[in-house]
Amino acid sequence: MYSDAQISSRFAAMIAGIEAPVSPASDILLRASRPDSRPSRGGPPVAGMAAVAAAAAGIVLAATPLVAPGLVAPLAARIAELMQWTPPPSPPKSVNAAMVPRLVSLATARSLVTFRIVPPTGLPRDVVSEKIFATPIGVYSKITHAWTVGPPSLTFSYRRSNGREFQFSAEKYDPHAGAPPKYLFDADETGPNGLPKRHEHFAWRNGDQSMSATEDDDLATAEIEAVRAAMHGTPLRRATSRAELHSGVIVKQYRIP
Amino acid sequence: MPIRLEGDLIRTAQVEGGAALERVISLVWPEAYRISASILRDRGLAEDAAQDACVAIVRALPASHDPRAFYGWSYRVIVNAAMSVARRRRTVEPLEALDDRRVLFDSDDSLDLADALSALPIAQRCAIVLHYYAGFTSREIAESTGLPRSTIRFHLMLARGRLRKALSSDRNHLRPTQKQEVYHDVL
Numbered sequence: 001m002y003s004d005a006q007i008s009s010r011f012a013a014m015i016a017g018i019e020a021p022v023s024p025a026s027d028i029l030l031r032a033s034r035p036d037s038r039p040s041r042g043g044p045p046v047a048g049m050a051a052v053a054a055a056a057a058g059i060v061l062a063a064t065p066l067v068a069p070g071l072v073a074p075l076a077a078r079i080a081e082l083m084q085w086t087p088p089p090s091p092p093k094s095v096n097a098a099m100v101p102r103l104v105s106l107a108t109a110r111s112l113v114t115f116r117i118v119p120p121t122g123l124p125r126d127v128v129s130e131k132i133f134a135t136p137i138g139v140y141s142k143i144t145h146a147w148t149v150g151p152p153s154l155t156f157s158y159r160r161s162n163g164r165e166f167q168f169s170a171e172k173y174d175p176h177a178g179a180p181p182k183y184l185f186d187a188d189e190t191g192p193n194g195l196p197k198r199h200e201h202f203a204w205r206n207g208d209q210s211m212s213a214t215e216d217d218d219l220a221t222a223e224i225e226a227v228r229a230a231m232h233g234t235p236l237r238r239a240t241s242r243a244e245l246h247s248g249v250i251v252k253q254y255r256i257p
Numbered sequence: 258m259p260i261r262l263e264g265d266l267i268r269t270a271q272v273e274g275g276a277a278l279e280r281v282i283s284l285v286w287p288e289a290y291r292i293s294a295s296i297l298r299d300r301g302l303a304e305d306a307a308q309d310a311c312v313a314i315v316r317a318l319p320a321s322h323d324p325r326a327f328y329g330w331s332y333r334v335i336v337n338a339a340m341s342v343a344r345r346r347r348t349v350e351p352l353e354a355l356d357d358r359r360v361l362f363d364s365d366d367s368l369d370l371a372d373a374l375s376a377l378p379i380a381q382r383c384a385i386v387l388h389y390y391a392g393f394t395s396r397e398i399a400e401s402t403g404l405p406r407s408t409i410r411f412h413l414m415l416a417r418g419r420l421r422k423a424l425s426s427d428r429n430h431l432r433p434t435q436k437q438e439v440y441h442d443v444l
Binding site: 010 | 278282283286287294301308311312316371385389421424
């Protein structure tokens, strides 16, 4: 029979043995300075989302054509300022013009990409339709300081029976892109403090394919986890420090259909 | 390692903020994460809870009149943050979390204790951690969690019995298998 002292001793050993990640002190101070900083679990329809990976600061900048660039840019700049990150210059018109979503079949998608496509499986039961879009990615090199048009990313877009939509994105796994962010910031939905709300972001690998999804009102965390599990995807470790977030040598810009 | 703050750090942080505040966070964060991880058994949720706790501590620090009370107060904040995260996200423990246990807990003894702890409802886990790790009495736990003292004593009695039984029995007595889904009750 264990005594109270023995149980206390084992608790002390157990808790001391847990390795803590690096303290996100600047994130904590930032949140503490805002009136309501509880992580948001709600969000707008994905189609209206201008997701700016501010915490990622340099990993992903995503904008939808439904949102005027002028709206996204100040928010992105503000987030970048808060995160002490210098964003890359805006892509030239030629790159922007190339980033046009194209509705494709799965067979066509396979002919457009160089990775083996593993489509999402284990989807919510109320999915009534699926569309696939191929959209070239804008890629900024931190080494050459130049924008180029990258290979297309694929967007698997699903409509639910209630009319809401959600999306999964797939692209070739790229070790140079750095660790994916844990949160995306929604520039379409700001809190009373004027800052974009954040949504948890998930990414996983199947072979040379990297797939990602972001939780919001239309796609719950459990549903994303169910898809990843059904695909037998290997979760990508998400960045836990600013240094890790900035470690990539390229910055990608996506256009969500 | 329980939270230990040097000298006048609290006062300095209250008055000057800045580097002293960052120092407070750097000392509180590892403990907040470890305690949250032991209660929640999920690294992502533990990070969320630890961050929530640190934010609450930073916000309330300027109004704290008695720096000597920081120790007990900070543990209350940390455990309450873990409970809040568990309530916000009442989920089935993902199967991969079972594989992650080895990452969180560094020895079989710790793993056995963690398994025994995880078999308890969240409220009992929090009470047990505050009692056996932070050294809180049932009265202090009741004040921290807002639950009646009699409820806390009952939780502690049940939890103590279950822990002793689990720790005294076979090593794998309470260890979930890969095929099980472990439901965590929230009080």
